[in-house]
Amino acid sequence: xxxxxxxxxxxxxxxxxxxxxxxxxxxxxxxxxxxxxxxxxxxxxxxxxxxxxxxxxxxxxxxxxxxxxxxxxxxxxxxxxxxxxxxxxxxxxxxxxxxxxxxxxxxxxxxxxxxxxxxxxxxxxxxxxxxxxxxxxxxxxxxxxxxxxxxxxxxxxxxxxxxxxxxxxxxxxxxxxxxxxxxxxxxxxxxxxxxxxxxxxxxxxxxxxxxxxxxxxxxxxxxxx
Amino acid sequence: xxxxxxxxxxxxxxxxxxxxxxxxxxxxxxxxxxxxxxxxxxxxxxxxxxxxxxxxxxxxxxxxxxxxxxxxxxxxxxxxxxxxxxxxxxxxxxxxxxxxxxxxxxxxxxxxxxxxxxxxxxxxxxxxxxxxxxxxxxxxxxxxxxxxxxxxxxxxxxxxxxxxxxxxxxxxxxxxxxxxxxxxxxxxxxxxxxxxxxxxxxxxxxxxxxxxxxxxxxxxxxxxxxxxxxxxxxxxxxxxxxxxxxxxxxxxxxxxxxxxxxxxxxxxxxxxxxxxxxxxxxxxxxxxxxxxxxxxxxxxxxxxxxxxxxxxxxxxxxxxxxxxxxxxxxxxx
Numbered sequence: 001x002x003x004x005x006x007x008x009x010x011x012x013x014x015x016x017x018x019x020x021x022x023x024x025x026x027x028x029x030x031x032x033x034x035x036x037x038x039x040x041x042x043x044x045x046x047x048x049x050x051x052x053x054x055x056x057x058x059x060x061x062x063x064x065x066x067x068x069x070x071x072x073x074x075x076x077x078x079x080x081x082x083x084x085x086x087x088x089x090x091x092x093x094x095x096x097x098x099x100x101x102x103x104x105x106x107x108x109x110x111x112x113x114x115x116x117x118x119x120x121x122x123x124x125x126x127x128x129x130x131x132x133x134x135x136x137x138x139x140x141x142x143x144x145x146x147x148x149x150x151x152x153x154x155x156x157x158x159x160x161x162x163x164x165x166x167x168x169x170x171x172x173x174x175x176x177x178x179x180x181x182x183x184x185x186x187x188x189x190x191x192x193x194x195x196x197x198x199x200x201x202x203x204x205x206x207x208x209x210x211x212x213x214x215x216x217x218x219x220x221x222x223x224x225x
Numbered sequence: 226x227x228x229x230x231x232x233x234x235x236x237x238x239x240x241x242x243x244x245x246x247x248x249x250x251x252x253x254x255x256x257x258x259x260x261x262x263x264x265x266x267x268x269x270x271x272x273x274x275x276x277x278x279x280x281x282x283x284x285x286x287x288x289x290x291x292x293x294x295x296x297x298x299x300x301x302x303x304x305x306x307x308x309x310x311x312x313x314x315x316x317x318x319x320x321x322x323x324x325x326x327x328x329x330x331x332x333x334x335x336x337x338x339x340x341x342x343x344x345x346x347x348x349x350x351x352x353x354x355x356x357x358x359x360x361x362x363x364x365x366x367x368x369x370x371x372x373x374x375x376x377x378x379x380x381x382x383x384x385x386x387x388x389x390x391x392x393x394x395x396x397x398x399x400x401x402x403x404x405x406x407x408x409x410x411x412x413x414x415x416x417x418x419x420x421x422x423x424x425x426x427x428x429x430x431x432x433x434x435x436x437x438x439x440x441x442x443x444x445x446x447x448x449x450x451x452x453x454x455x456x457x458x459x460x461x462x463x464x465x466x467x468x469x470x471x472x473x474x475x476x477x478x479x480x481x482x483x484x485x486x487x488x489x490x491x492x493x494x495x496x497x498x499x500x501x502x503x504x505x506x507x508x509x510x511x512x513x514x515x516x517x518x519x520x521x522x523x524x525x526x527x528x529x530x531x532x533x534x535x536x537x538x539x540x541x542x543x544x545x546x547x548x549x550x551x552x553x554x555x556x557x558x
Contacts, residue, residue, distance in 0.1 A: 050478040052508075054400060054413035055434075059373075059427045064401065064413030069478050069506065106478060106506060108535055112401060113510060115533035122504060122539035162541030166548060167455075167502045205503075207479050 027146055027183050027191075028086045028136060028224065034094070036193050038220025040080040042100045042126070045214050047071035047207040067111040071207065076102030076126060080218050084134060092134040094152075098218075100126045104205070122163040124205065128173050130156025136181075147182035152195070158204045171203020181222060191222045251395035251487060251520060252444060255347045262352035264345065264393045265444050270308040276329020277314035280363050285314060287369040288361075288380055292328055295384035298431070299392060302438050304450035307392060319358035320344055326391075328384075331360035340365055340422055341383050343390040359387045366425070373428040382423070382430035389418050394440045395520065396420040398472045399485045402514045409515065415483050420519040435482035439499030446499070455542035456498040459551030460488070461509045463531050467493025468555060470520075470527030472512050475505040475540075487512070487520070502544040507536035509553045531555040 028034065049070050053063035078101060084094030102124050109117045132154025141148045158171040177197015184191055196217040206212060253264040273296075275289045283291075289311060296309045319327045333339065339362055346356040361367065361383065368377035400414030402421060411421040416436040423429060433441075442450045461471040471488040473495045486497035511529040512520060521527060534555045540548045 047478075050481055052474075052476045052483055053481060054415040054483075055423075055429045056413045057411050057423050057427065059423070059429055066401070066413075066483075067476075067508070069476075071478055104504065104539060106539060108506065111508075111533060113533045115508070115535060118535050118537075120506065120535060120537060120539050122541060162504060163539070164541065164548075166541035166543040166546075169503070 027141075027148060027188055028089060028092065028181065029188070030086050030088050032086045032224050034084040034086065034092070034222050034224045035082070036084075036096075036220040036222040037079070037081045038193070038218060040078050040098050040100065040216065040218040042076050042078070042098070042102065042199065043215035044075040044102070045073045045206075045212055047073070050207065065110065065112070067115070068109050070107045070109075072105055073124070073205070074103045074105055076100030076124075078126075080220065082220070089138050090136050092136065093131070094134055094154075095129075095131045098126075098128045098130075098216075102126055124163070125161040125165070126204075127159040127161075128156050128199070129159070130154050130173060130175065132175070143182060146184070146188065146191075147180055149178065149180050150195075151178045152176065152197070158201055160205045162205075169203070169205045171201055171206075173204075174200040174202075175216065177216070179218075183222070183224065189224050191224070193220045193222050194218070251397070252440070253345075253390065253393050253395050255345075255349065255352050257349060257352040263444060264347065264352070264354060266307070266354055266392065269306070270310040271326065272310050272312050273326040273328055274312050274315040274317065276318055276327060277316060278330055280330050280367055282374070282377060283367045283369050283380060288329075288367075289314070291369045291380040292384045292388075295381050295388050295431075298385055298433060299388055299441060302433065302441050304447045304453070305442050305445040306447055307441070307445050319360035321358070322346060322356065324356055326357050328359040329361070330363045332363045333360070334364050336362055337364060340378055341387050343387045357391050359384070359391060368426075373426045375426040378422065378425050379428045379431065382417075382428055385417050385430055385433070386422070389437065389441070392441060393444050394418055394437075396515075397436050397440070397485055398487070398512055398514060398520060399434070399436050399474065399483055400514055416485070420515050435480075436484050439484045439497075442499045450499070452545045453502075454498070455500050455502050455544055456496055456547040457500065457505060457507065457540050457542060457551060458494070458496040458547055458549050459553065460493040461495060461553045461555060462493050463528070463555050463557060467491050468509075468528045468531060469493060470512050470517070470525065470529075471495070471509050471531070471553075471555070473497060473553065474508045474510070475500055475542075476508065477501055477503065477505055479503055496547075500542045502542050504539045505542050505548075507540055507551065507553060509534050509536075509555055530557050532558055 052066040056064045078099045080098040082096030086092040134152045137149045153176040156173045158173040160169045179195025181193045199216045202211045254261045279285045341361045343359045366377040368374035397416035397418040399416040400419040401412040461468040474485045488495045510533045536553045
């Protein structure tokens with residue numbers, strides 16, 4: 001009950017000052033909550049070659065290759081949801097989750113015993129739970145103040161499940177990028193958000209230790225209250 | 226079980242032993258009444274003796290050092306429980322059925338394609354191993370030098386193979402061979418338990434490969450092994466019917482490790498255990514890189530008439546569990 005009352009009060013305050021689109025209030029407004037949901041695209045990654053090698057009888061020669069594979073994680077389209085709190089017009093904190101279903105693809109070639117070249121796959125379920133700081137570049141507002149570019153940076157937990165949830169691989173994710181938020185209507189509550197950036201992953205499904213970087217992009221609908 | 230230098234002889238050293246038609250890896254077994262039991266040591270440390278005789282280029286002490294290193298290589302496999310103790314030098318020769326496990330040289334000129342061999346004496350009432358001996362054939366030149374010696378076979382490498390048998394493993398088919406003048410020569414292998422030895426001077430088989438580790442773990446693995454590793458199981462079929470004796474290999478593209486198994490019945494069922502969790506690529510091939518009797522009993526029908534085939538999906542192996550119901554569909558040549 002208390003929560004409903006607070007929300008109503010905030011809505012009234014916000015509504016009272018909401019001008020028409022062409023005269024919209026500068027956003028984002030401090031002390032507001034932003035909920036967004038939409039689609040995300042996470043870029044692919046080449047794991048490289050991995051050969052099935054045998055030890056040669058002639059000890060000094062290079063390994064005998066039974067067959068070759070090239071491995072990559074294809075780009076994955078998925079869903080994302082975020083919730084943020086605007087501390088000041090310039091600064092917000094947010095957390096969220098991204099879910100994608102990328103395909104791990106292996107191209108098998110050059111089999112010593114003549115098996116035809118083939119491509120085989122499995123589908124992963126990839127989750128990133130993250131937190132981030134968002135810096136609104138208020139000096140670059142556009143569309144009468146209803147749009148604002150932003151930069152973001154944060155870190156999260158990467159969880160990747162192989163097909164049929166048979167095996168879980170975990171890691172840390174760091175991300176940074178930029179985008180725009182653009183609110184519509186006089187209320188300034190509903191808008192869109194588009195962003196792009198990089199995601200640096202340490203751990204999770206990879207063929208070697210170390211970090212890898214993939215591009216990420218997303219588009220969401222925002223509701224602000 | 227024998228280790229051949231160049232070609233596969235058609236003799237079976239251990240007629241009393243059979244290949245156990247269960248589990249992941251080819252294991253030695255014995256008939257106990259109407260049952261077949263895996264051949265495994267039940268008490269540790271295993272006590273063994275060394276024949277107090279050397280050969281040209283290798284003293285008895287050097288031989289013992291190499292054999293002990295080979296034993297220790299097997300004992301060092303993580304998540305397994307085996308151990309052994311060298312008791313001392315003896316005058317007894319291997320194969321003397323004296324109740325002691327004796328390892329040493331023996332002249333076997335009639336076995337001119339057999340580098341070494343392992344025998345067992347088994348209590349057929351309960352499957353207990355009473356004695357196991359290993360002989361190294363003196364008709365071949367031997368070496369224990371650190372880097373190997375050209376034209377001499379490496380004692381430690383061959384000992385590692387024979388001790389694999391001594392501990393209960395049969396042969397692996399992870400290798401490629403070629404026929405030259407009627408003799409089969411190994412081109413490459415990725416298992417110490419491959420039945421055909423590398424050429425003289427090669428010491429690559431002083432270290433165990435993933436396939437060997439999976440095999441020994443299948444027999445002597447601890448609960449940690451079962452908890453941390455996984456398996457794949459399924460069938461190899463041709464026109465809807467099972468393929469018996471197919472060699473199925475799991476390849477981990479992340480680590481490059483290869484572990485093999487076989488289809489061991491007419492339904493074409495196979496199990497490969499001891500796999501690291503994660504993605505595996507499965508490949509089925511006919512057992513055409515060695516004499517079939519190096520792997521199976523004479524009466525075991527092996528289907529060689531199919532093309533090498535990769536399974537159509539990547540298989541994700543769970544930790545402590547199994548990926549099941551995989552069907553690898555092969556076609557006739």
